[in-house]
Every structure is written in C-alpha cells, then in structure tokens.
Amino acid sequence: MTEINKEGSARPSSGRAFLSRTEKTPRCTPFWRGITVPPLKAHIIFWSLLVLGFALDLWTKKAVFDFLEHQPNNRYSIINGFLQLVMMENIGAAFGIASGQRYLLAAFSIVALIVIFGIFLYSPTERKLIHVALGLFAAGVCGNLYDRLFNNRGAVRDFIDVVYWPGKHWPAFNVADSLLCIGVGLMIIACIFTDKSPPEHVQQQK
Structure with a gap:
C-alpha cells in the first residue's frame, strides 16, 4: 500500500513501515542453543580427572581407615609433630558448619555438580586449565557426596591431620577436600x- 503526501510524491504506508520494524525485532534465543559440545580432548580431561580423583578418594579412605584400626589410638605419625594419619568422621561441612544436616549438605553437593556440568558445557574450548579445574572439583564433590549418602550417619571420613603451629591442628581433611x-x-x-583475546582464526576473520 502506498500513500500520497501533500507534495504528490508516493511514500510507503505506515502499515508497511510497521511490518518492516517488526521484522527487524530480535527474537529471544532458547537457552539450550547456547550450549556447546566440548571437543573430545576436553571430555577426556574432565571425565578422566573426575573418575580417577573419585576413585582415589574412596580408595584412600578405606585403605587408611583399615590401616588405622590396628594402630594405637587409631593414629599413625608420618612426620612427628607435623603430619599424622587419624580416624575422624565429620557430620558437617568444612570447619563443622551445618553439623548433622546430612541431606541438606548432600543436596548442596548435587546442586554443585549440576553447576559444574553447566560450566563445563559453556566453558571456552581453548582453556584446558578450566577443564582440569572442573574435573578435580567435581571429583572432590563426588567423593564427599558418596560419604554423605552411604556412610554411617552421613559422616565424611577424614584422615589427614596437619599441625600448622605447636599445639594447633588444622581441621582433618581427606583427598576429596584436597581436590x-x-x-x-x-x-x-x-x-x-589466561589470555582472554579471541583465537587467531577469529582475529583473521575480522
């Protein structure tokens, strides 16, 4: 449709102008379209560290606790006055926070895993250090989550005791905490x- 102005020239009708403006309006992109598929190397790094770290944590907990059952006072000194193995069970989080809240802490761990997997899907493929960090973090979460779900009273098994000052002990921890x-x-x-500049192929396209 064309309208005639006072000077006699034709111009597009307001209806067509409205349609053209409507066509240029950006549409919302579904969130799942932003999910990338990490390359094979990223999957190898992430899942290998997760599985190996998780297995190492469970194995050390069982091995050390079985060993300490036959030691005097369930303790074994590695470096006298500095480092020793102990049998401790923590029913809370770090430093005894939320003590006794077994299922609440387990729920937090599950949420943390979901967040980790989400970051892994959205993380830049060039940053291998991020994949390493996420794999180790996920392994640590899984190790302590296992204890909260399947160990007695949901207690996390800790066995590494460090004396950081004469008479001062750092709270006992385990391999999962270290990861x-x-x-x-x-x-x-x-x-x-990490260098935040775009990759070379992106710079060349510009």
Whole structure:
C-alpha cells in the first residue's frame, strides 16, 4: 500500500513501515542453543580427572581407615609433630558448619555438580586449565557426596591431620577436600592469567 503526501510524491504506508520494524525485532534465543559440545580432548580431561580423583578418594579412605584400626589410638605419625594419619568422621561441612544436616549438605553437593556440568558445557574450548579445574572439583564433590549418602550417619571420613603451629591442628581433611581446593585454585588462576583475546582464526576473520 502506498500513500500520497501533500507534495504528490508516493511514500510507503505506515502499515508497511510497521511490518518492516517488526521484522527487524530480535527474537529471544532458547537457552539450550547456547550450549556447546566440548571437543573430545576436553571430555577426556574432565571425565578422566573426575573418575580417577573419585576413585582415589574412596580408595584412600578405606585403605587408611583399615590401616588405622590396628594402630594405637587409631593414629599413625608420618612426620612427628607435623603430619599424622587419624580416624575422624565429620557430620558437617568444612570447619563443622551445618553439623548433622546430612541431606541438606548432600543436596548442596548435587546442586554443585549440576553447576559444574553447566560450566563445563559453556566453558571456552581453548582453556584446558578450566577443564582440569572442573574435573578435580567435581571429583572432590563426588567423593564427599558418596560419604554423605552411604556412610554411617552421613559422616565424611577424614584422615589427614596437619599441625600448622605447636599445639594447633588444622581441621582433618581427606583427598576429596584436597581436590576441591586444588580445583578452586586452578580456576582462579585460569580466570586471572589466561589470555582472554579471541583465537587467531577469529582475529583473521575480522
């Protein structure tokens, strides 16, 4: 449809102008379209670290607890006055937080795993350090989640005791806790020090 203005020239009708503006309106993109499929190397790194770390945590817990059952006072000194193995069960989170809240802590662990898997799907494929960090972190979460679900009273088995000052003991921890800390540290390093410039093929296209 064409309208005639006062000068006698033709111009598009307001209806067509409205349609053209409507056609240019961006549509919302479904969230699942933003999910990328990580390359094979990323899957190998992530899942290998998750499975190996999880298995290592469960094996060390069982092996150390079986060993300490036959030791005096269920303790064994590795470095006198600094490092020893102990039999401890923690029914809370780190530093005894949320003590006795077995299923609440298990739910938090499950949510954490979902978040980790989501980050893995959205993470840049070039950053292998992020995949390493996520794999270690997921292994640590799975290790402690297993204890919360299947161990007596939902207690997490800890056995590493460190004396950081004469008479001062750091809260006992396990391999899963170590994997969690290493994963967080690597993630911080990856976020701070990794080059954020686009890959070379993207720069060439520009």
